[in-house]
Amino acid sequence: MNDDDAVITLIGRTYSFESAHRLPHLPDGHKCKNLHGHNYRMEVVMRGGVDARGFVRDFAEMDAELEPLLKRVDHRLLNDVDGLENPTAEIIARWFFDRISNCASVRIYETADCWAEVAAYGGSLKGTPS
Ligand SMILES: Nc1nc2c(c(=O)[nH]1)N=C([C@H](O)[C@H](O)COP(=O)(O)OP(=O)(O)OP(=O)(O)O)CN2
Secondary structure: OOOOOOOOEEEEEEEEEEEEEOOOOOOOOOHHHOOEEEEEEEEEEEEEOOOOOOOOOOHHHHHHHHHHHHHHHOOOEHHHOOOOOOOOHHHHHHHHHOOOOOEEEEEEEEEOOEEEEEEOOHHHOOOOOO
16 A cells, blocks of 8 residues: 555654753743753654555654754753754754654644644655655
């Protein structure tokens, strides 16, 4: 069974990391301008054709791709990471999205009920599906 123009197959996996940040562009007095931390949860979705194994991507391969990226942010001050000088949930989601192959979306939960997502639509789908 092959995907066609109208159908894509997506896979997803959830990751977590703990980081500190401050949001420098907020006005004085905003609590999030102060240094504070979050237990971030991240949902990554990849797209692609289904291969002979029946996989878009082995979840273990997904982990191997994510691991070095997670190491760059876990137990770090995000503001010190290149590209995350203003580490809002939106910008963190974009940072991961730009670094993950065949990425369909990245959703970052800063708290249990606040999230930001970057997603590829139509012509902006990245990478070559396998
Ligand atoms: N659109 C966005 N808004 C906010 C972001 C963001 O990244 N994108 N970030 C923050 C702060 O980092 C803040 O710590 C998180 O928001 P908040 O809902 O206030 O969460 P808290 O759990 O810290 O607050 P409670 O008072 O406990 O609800 C703000 N906005």
